[in-house]
Amino acid sequence: MGAYYYLVSQLPSLSYGVSAAIEIKDFVELCRTFLSAQDFALLQYCRLDPEGTQPLSLGQGFQLMPESLGSSLLDNWRVWERALRLHLARLRLQHVKREQQFLADAPADPMDATMVAKQAVAIESPLEAELFLDRARWSAIESLQGFDYFGRDTVYAYYLKLQLLERKQKFKVDEGFEAYQGLYASIMDAAQSRIYAGEPK
Template sequence: MSSRYYLAAQLPAFSINAASALPITEDYFTDLCTRCLDEGSVKILKSLSLEPPRVQKPTGSAFVDAWYDWERSLRYALVQVRAAKLKKEFSVNAQSLPADIVQIARTASGMASPLEAEEFLNTERAAVLETLRPIDGFSVDSFFYYALKLKLAVRIKKFNTEAGMNAYRAIYDRILGEAT
């Protein structure tokens, strides 16, 4: 347990949406964790992703499972809303998708700019991470929370309006080409 206190004391606070550089890298954070956490926890930490596996399977952490369940539901809702806009079939049990997540997907899909939609989705993701945040700041789940928050912050910092619009247009043109 004392190694977790040591680890927590070394972790700098940061804001996901801050314009400044992040005070820690993912590699450095992972390195710290490998020195302070047990092997099973490090394995879970190294496998963490902002993109959950398509098939739900237990990770060994209730926190990570809850995050993956929420993110998976959001992604299915986004696909469902986008498919409906394109008049394409997408089969997902709509009853299993929570109404609040479907509303988030509808709001994001209705935004004029893909960048604006991604910023909105990232704000929602950050809010969910905060609601799932473990109360015990020294628990293993609190380090998983920190890792996901760091991954989300790194992702947000990679956004580039011009490059994003070019990629969006290319994907959209490809989709329209397949639809005809």
């Protein structure tokens, strides 16, 4: 447990929307040094997308409930994210009036995941919807983390948050492109107006 205390105490603090002072690869190497082999192996399940080809994955269309990994944070996170994704898929399919047979039924709990999905699909901008979802994921991770500040679940929560921050950095390119498109459109509109008004080019 002393090694975990040392690991957690040296990690830089994280805030949503602020670039992390540590890169994911460096964090993983720290974990390799300080975590037990069994706890380190569970890092592979610290994923924003709990789907995939890993053992104990949720299966195509999230048909299966996640099996317990023995970590309260990871077990609850996978249940939360599964519920969120199922509700998002159902609501989006309803919006386009389509049905998808392979999806599992969207569970009523956790209720906050249901509410997040409903709010997200009401947001018109796809980029803003994704940013909203990631802020909600951040809050969910914090609420699921528990109170053992120097335990392994704190390490797993930190890893999930690092991935959210990395994802947020990628969105900055999209935000910049959206701003560029808006500026370009306004310049073209202004130029077109001048042409129609008979002003010289």
